Amino acid sequence: MPGTTRRDGLRIVPAKDGSAKQVAAPEPLTLAIEVSNARLDYPLGAFNRGSLKSSLLGLLGSRNTAPQQRMVSALRDVSFRLSFGERVALIGHNGSGKSSLLRVLAGIYPLASGDVTVTGKIGTLLDIGLGFELESTGRENIYYRGMTMGYSRSQLRAVEADIIRFADLGNFIDMPMRIYSAGMYVRLGFAISTQFTPDILLVDEVFGAGDAAFAQRALQRMQAIVSNSGIFVLATHDMSLVERVCNRVIWLERGEVRHDGSPSVVLPEYHKHMAV
Numbered sequence: 266m267p268g269t270t271r272r273d274g275l276r277i278v279p280a281k282d283g284s285a286k287q288v289a290a291p292e293p294l295t296l297a298i299e300v301s302n303a304r305l306d307y308p309l310g311a312f313n314r315g316s317l318k319s320s321l322l323g324l325l326g327s328r329n330t331a332p333q334q335r336m337v338s339a340l341r342d343v344s345f346r347l348s349f350g351e352r353v354a355l356i357g358h359n360g361s362g363k364s365s366l367l368r369v370l371a372g373i374y375p376l377a378s379g380d381v382t383v384t385g386k387i388g389t390l391l392d393i394g395l396g397f398e399l400e401s402t403g404r405e406n407i408y409y410r411g412m413t414m415g416y417s418r419s420q421l422r423a424v425e426a427d428i429i430r431f432a433d434l435g436n437f438i439d440m441p442m443r444i445y446s447a448g449m450y451v452r453l454g455f456a457i458s459t460q461f462t463p464d465i466l467l468v469d470e471v472f473g474a475g476d477a478a479f480a481q482r483a484l485q486r487m488q489a490i491v492s493n494s495g496i497f498v499l500a501t502h503d504m505s506l507v508e509r510v511c512n513r514v515i516w517l518e519r520g521e522v523r524h525d526g527s528p529s530v531v532l533p534e535y536h537k538h539m540a541v
Contacts, residue, residue, distance in 0.1 A: 338377075341521050347513075358518070512528070
């Protein structure tokens with residue numbers, strides 16, 4: 266049965282009868298991600314509900330000739346295994362499947378076929394704006410976003426001052442987030458999302474917004490998290506960041522793995538491909 270099998274520090278393994286078996290939280294050296302023949306399909310365009318004209322004709326007994334929903338494959342037959350200590354970059358053109366693959370690993374997107382098994386507690390930096398309430402203050406949103414990530418109010422209260430200090434928003438922390446700039450969103454979202462160190466960290470290109478000083482602080486924090494987390498997976502276009510942080514590169518092309526190996530091997534081929 267296809268799917269992503271993971272839940273908050275427990276490994277969920279589908280049994281033959283379709284049920285799920287929970288295995289106790291893993292030891293660090295057992296942390297792993299295993300992807301087997303994964304296929305992810307998206308609907309092409311909006312869902313076909315038919316026009317007003319076709320709906321009226323249907324009521325009058327005419328045959329509805331609206332086309333069936335077409336699907337496009339975002340990932341096709343993707344397989345790999347990641348183990349404890351790996352720092353993996355997902356690279357490729359826009360639309361190659363990098364972000365889709367991260368969301369599959371996080372359990373957000375269901376697979377059409379294949380399987381993903383994740384052993385360990387996952388932390389994500391996929392959508393900086395997720396869990397924010399625009400009419401509430403930045404301070405209030407520490408709790409809103411934090412609780413969507415699965416942390417309790419008491420856990421968040423204990424780290425509130427640290428989050429505020431890192432985000433460095435000054436008096437804006439007590440103002441509604443609807444007046445925040447894109448960079449301020451990134452700073453607060455990043456500060457909240459990286460306050461706790463997960464077993465496995467999934468990151469989708471978060472350094473594009475914000476000033477240079479924050480980007481440097483964010484990189485330092487990311488490096489600290491990378492040093493302490495078991496597995497790190499980053500989707501990015503920043504090849505210099507890949508060279509500094511990662512020890513493995515998976516190059517995706519049109520939803521398939523084109524190359525998987527060390528940065529010293531994959532990146533020269535990727536640069537050559539991009540220059541054509």
